[in-house]
Amino acid sequence: MSNSDLTRIFAISTPGDGAAVETSSATSRRTFIKISGAGLVLGLMPLPEVAGLGGAAEAAATSLAPNPFLVIAPDDTVTVIIKHLDKGQGAATGLASLAAEELDADWSQIRTVFAPADATKYKNLEFGVQGVGGSNGLSNSYSQYREAGATARAMLVSAAASAWKVPAAEITVKAGKLAHSSGKSASFGEMAQAAAIVAVPKSVKLKDAKDFVFIGKSFPRVDSVAKSNGTAKYTIDQQMDGMLVAVIARPPKFGATVKSVDASATEKIAGVVRVITIPQGVAVLAKSTWPAIKGREALKIVWDESKAETRGTAEIFAEYRAALDKPGLPVRAEGDAAAAMAKAAKVVSVDFEFPYLAHATMEPMNAVVRFNGTKAEIWTGSQLQTVDQGVAAAILGIKPENVSLTTLWAGGSFGRRAVPDAHFVAEACMIAKAYGQPVPIKTIWTREDDIKGGYYRPAYLHRIKAGLDAAGKIIAWRHVIVGQSIIAGTPFEAMAVKDGIDLSSVEGANNLPYAIPNFKLELTTTKIGVPVLWWRSVGSTHTAHATEHMIDILAREAGRDPLMFRMDLLAKHPRHAEALKLAAFKAGWDAPLPAGRFRGMALHESFKSYVAQVAEISLKDGGGFKVERVVCAVDCGIAVNPDVVVAQMEGGIGYGLGAAMKGAITLKGGAVEQSNFDDYEVLRMSEMPRIEVHIVPSTAPPQASGSPVHRRSCRPSPTRFWPRRAFERLRCR
Amino acid sequence: MPTIITVNGERRSLDADPETPLLWVLRDELELTGTKFGCGIAQCGACTVHVKGEPQRSCQITLKDAAGLEITTIEGLSGKVAEAVRKAWASLDVVQCGYCQSGQVMAAVALLQAKPKPTDADIDTAFDGNICRCNTYTRIRAGVHAGSKMLGG
Numbered sequence: 001m002s003n004s005d006l007t008r009i010f011a012i013s014t015p016g017d018g019a020a021v022e023t024s025s026a027t028s029r030r031t032f033i034k035i036s037g038a039g040l041v042l043g044l045m046p047l048p049e050v051a052g053l054g055g056a057a058e059a060a061a062t063s064l065a066p067n068p069f070l071v072i073a074p075d076d077t078v079t080v081i082i083k084h085l086d087k088g089q090g091a092a093t094g095l096a097s098l099a100a101e102e103l104d105a106d107w108s109q110i111r112t113v114f115a116p117a118d119a120t121k122y123k124n125l126e127f128g129v130q131g132v133g134g135s136n137g138l139s140n141s142y143s144q145y146r147e148a149g150a151t152a153r154a155m156l157v158s159a160a161a162s163a164w165k166v167p168a169a170e171i172t173v174k175a176g177k178l179a180h181s182s183g184k185s186a187s188f189g190e191m192a193q194a195a196a197i198v199a200v201p202k203s204v205k206l207k208d209a210k211d212f213v214f215i216g217k218s219f220p221r222v223d224s225v226a227k228s229n230g231t232a233k234y235t236i237d238q239q240m241d242g243m244l245v246a247v248i249a250r251p252p253k254f255g256a257t258v259k260s261v262d263a264s265a266t267e268k269i270a271g272v273v274r275v276i277t278i279p280q281g282v283a284v285l286a287k288s289t290w291p292a293i294k295g296r297e298a299l300k301i302v303w304d305e306s307k308a309e310t311r312g313t314a315e316i317f318a319e320y321r322a323a324l325d326k327p328g329l330p331v332r333a334e335g336d337a338a339a340a341m342a343k344a345a346k347v348v349s350v351d352f353e354f355p356y357l358a359h360a361t362m363e364p365m366n367a368v369v370r371f372n373g374t375k376a377e378i379w380t381g382s383q384l385q386t387v388d389q390g391v392a393a394a395i396l397g398i399k400p401e402n403v404s405l406t407t408l409w410a411g412g413s414f415g416r417r418a419v420p421d422a423h424f425v426a427e428a429c430m431i432a433k434a435y436g437q438p439v440p441i442k443t444i445w446t447r448e449d450d451i452k453g454g455y456y457r458p459a460y461l462h463r464i465k466a467g468l469d470a471a472g473k474i475i476a477w478r479h480v481i482v483g484q485s486i487i488a489g490t491p492f493e494a495m496a497v498k499d500g501i502d503l504s505s506v507e508g509a510n511n512l513p514y515a516i517p518n519f520k521l522e523l524t525t526t527k528i529g530v531p532v533l534w535w536r537s538v539g540s541t542h543t544a545h546a547t548e549h550m551i552d553i554l555a556r557e558a559g560r561d562p563l564m565f566r567m568d569l570l571a572k573h574p575r576h577a578e579a580l581k582l583a584a585f586k587a588g589w590d591a592p593l594p595a596g597r598f599r600g601m602a603l604h605e606s607f608k609s610y611v612a613q614v615a616e617i618s619l620k621d622g623g624g625f626k627v628e629r630v631v632c633a634v635d636c637g638i639a640v641n642p643d644v645v646v647a648q649m650e651g652g653i654g655y656g657l658g659a660a661m662k663g664a665i666t667l668k669g670g671a672v673e674q675s676n677f678d679d680y681e682v683l684r685m686s687e688m689p690r691i692e693v694h695i696v697p698s699t700a701p702p703q704a705s706g707s708p709v710h711r712r713s714c715r716p717s718p719t720r721f722w723p724r725r726a727f728e729r730l731r732c733r
Numbered sequence: 734m735p736t737i738i739t740v741n742g743e744r745r746s747l748d749a750d751p752e753t754p755l756l757w758v759l760r761d762e763l764e765l766t767g768t769k770f771g772c773g774i775a776q777c778g779a780c781t782v783h784v785k786g787e788p789q790r791s792c793q794i795t796l797k798d799a800a801g802l803e804i805t806t807i808e809g810l811s812g813k814v815a816e817a818v819r820k821a822w823a824s825l826d827v828v829q830c831g832y833c834q835s836g837q838v839m840a841a842v843a844l845l846q847a848k849p850k851p852t853d854a855d856i857d858t859a860f861d862g863n864i865c866r867c868n869t870y871t872r873i874r875a876g877v878h879a880g881s882k883m884l885g886g
């Protein structure tokens with residue numbers, strides 16, 4: 001599918017005019033008006049049709065649903081409709097807490113369900129389409145969900161005021177209860193029906209930060225129980241009557257296509273139902289998962305590799321190295337780096353290699369599709385609902401509004417489920433269309449599909465050359481980055497590629513905070529036939545590592561303490577400086593270490609959050625090292641739920657550390673050399689450092705990475721005091 | 734010929750290919766989807782079940798081999814230790830995406846049943862086969878210790 005197709009799809013499915021949208025959706029949805037009878041429903045919007053909102057239609061006449069974001073039912077539950085995917089970052093908990101805050105609900109009455117794909121109601125206010133990325137799930141919704149709660153609260157108060165014949169201003173709301181000094185009181189549930197006929201207020205006043213009861217406090221996640229007793233349902237768990245399971249035999253090299261298939265052995269396997277060739281490969285449909293997997297093994301496929309990528313990692317890096325010597329596109333330039341370098345007392349040049357990385361989400365990709373020729377239903381852990389819905393519609397030849405998409409809990413994403421080409425939904429739709437019968441088909445990826453399947457963090461090569469003056473001050477910095485663009489050629493290109501520069505290739509390097517008078521950053525974008533994608537913290541996965549490592553090298557060359565070396569360069573960046581000071585203080589930067597322990601630090605800004613870390617390592621007998629302890633300070637604006645922020649930092653540190661120390665995707669002759677967790681290794685329990693997270697107090701709005709969606713890679717982790725072996729290993733990664 | 738297995742105390746008769754891994758029998762035939770697929774090659778622990786209280790990888794046991802075994806899945810986990818682990822998991826908010834957590838809880842319960850007061854080294858050994866891509870390891874460790882405390886350990 002071409003880019004313009006996608007752009008068109010976006011345009012169709014994201015009307016900007018809210019009023020027009022409501023009119024059109026009223027015809028296709030069961031509305032509140034139809035259920036409860038006109039005349040009662042001044043200003044009410046259609047009750048959101050949401051999977052999992054049990055009995056919504058029946059309850060509608062007595063429920064309060066003043067906006068698409070929450071429903072207050074007579075049983076006193078408050079169901080918050082979550083517009084973003086929750087892949088572990090806590091979106092459901094975070095968004096629910098925003099509504100609960102302004103509603104003054106009791107946390108125990110809060111339920112959550114995922115919103116259907118419907119950009120008219122649920123678009124990301126920063127993207128214009130429904131979806132979440134760049135860790136902006138909370139920041140784009142911060143006012144929206146608070147207003148949704150405040151609106152419902154105002155209606156409840158107004159209903160109570162009428163019922164009790166007292167002034168609204170005299171009514172208090174606390175922990176899900178309305179009360180008046182006369183002794184009258186009511187639960188939200190008791191007042192819901194009366195509140196449903198109150199006119200929706202045009203504007204509402206939001207609380208002062210000092211009055212928050214949830215925001216900034218730690219309160220339990222909404223999903224802890226269901227996820228620890230096996231009842232939370234993920235896409236792979238969908239079991240429906242007549243459902244088929246499909247797995248796809250994928251080409252051994254990216255870009256290869258099917259030349260011929262011999263499915264005779266496959267078709268003999270009990271449970272195999274059909275073999276279908278689609279552009280992505282050969283799909284085996286079976287009555288359950290195991291025959292589908294067995295059936296795939298039995299296929300004999302001849303691949304056409306004439307258009308396939310055949311370069312291996314060695315060839316790719318050889319080309320990248322050659323590119324380092326040619327001028328790249330200028331990204332940022334200040335002063336005259338070349339002239340200053342010529343005058344430097346000491347010049348250091350270091351190359352940093354970064355391999356392709358698979359996200360290896362715990363739940364591999366999958367989607368369930370049921371298509372009856374005119375309408376489609378999709379169930380998946382969708383991160384870009386509007387894209388998935390639009391691509392599905394284009395493939396199935398129907399309008400996006402005829403594709404209903406239900407978002408389910410997702411077993412991790414780290415960016416993997418936000419795919420601009422919607423490929424894993426697309427292939428499931430192609431299979432459903434080709435199969436031609438209205439049965440649900442669950443297309444699943446095995447771990448081998450996942451590790452070999454591309455959409456990797458791109459490989460990059462960096463060269464940083466820096467000059468110090470006689471006093472050990474950095475006077476020149478020339479940084480060259482070579483690698484693939486994640487965003488060029490996708491519908492997000494107009495947003496994030498400027499003058500040929502994919503901002504995601506250089507983020508973290510182009511906003512280096514240190515005061516360096518002569519600075520030059522260049523980018524060379526390469527074309528390799530390996531599909532690439534954003535991977536937790538995106539550009540910072542490599543830029544933070546390269547720049548912070550270099551700063552450490554320069555501090556050592558200058559004979560300076562890495563903390564003070566950095567602090568001296570941060571006068572104009574107080575948020576960086578505060579985070580760094582806090583991490584250093586909490587880590588006991590000056591305290592002596594036991595023998596065999598070493599300490600280092602790193603500092604980085606990503607998605608407008610500021611993170612500093614101090615790590616301690618020990619040497620292992622027989623070589624190698626272990627990261628023993630990481631002390632992390634983070635400034636992410638208001639931490640809506642500090643404990644979720646802490647959890648995200650812990651997870652991000654582990655995820656980054658695993659990548660820095662273990663995982664790498666390599667290619668030989670175009671074929672990926674790894675296939676599962678035995679050869680694409682990830683961090684395990686015994687390798688997880690002790691982690692302490694400290695949040696810099698803030699009243700700034702939650703930043704792009706605001707709490708629940710906070711993610712950070714620990715790739716930049718400390719190097720300064722690491723012994724040479726460790727140091728070399730990290731550098732050559 | 735159907736194969737008879739005992740899952741969560743119930744005898745079940747199954748017609749699936751006897752070579753089918755127990756994992757897929759549980760998930761597809763018995764709709765016990767709490768047991769998760771993560772790798773299929775004994776590397777991740779997402780598929781952990783208990784066989785006579787011992788943690789086992791259900792992706793590595795064929796239906797044929799499961800005949801006659803007493804199998805417990807996350808859905809059938811009960812008793813004091815299971816309750817303590819669940820309580821600890823909830824109070825510490827261990828989960829993130831949650832996909833690995835059935836396996837982690839199974840591993841935690843098995844460990845605490847065998848060793849009521851596990852050391853950090855015991856935890857490393859018991860959990861190194863259970864991957865968590867969200868890297869909730871810090872809290873899993875804390876959860877095991879908290880569960881141990883609740884049980885009087």
Ligand code: FES
Pocket residue numbers: 769770771772773774775776777778779780781790791792793
């Ligand atoms: S699925 Fe059995 S160990 Fe991973």
Ligand code: FES
Pocket residue numbers: 088362411412828829830831832833834864865866867868869
């Ligand atoms: S909680 Fe996501 S993989 Fe463990």
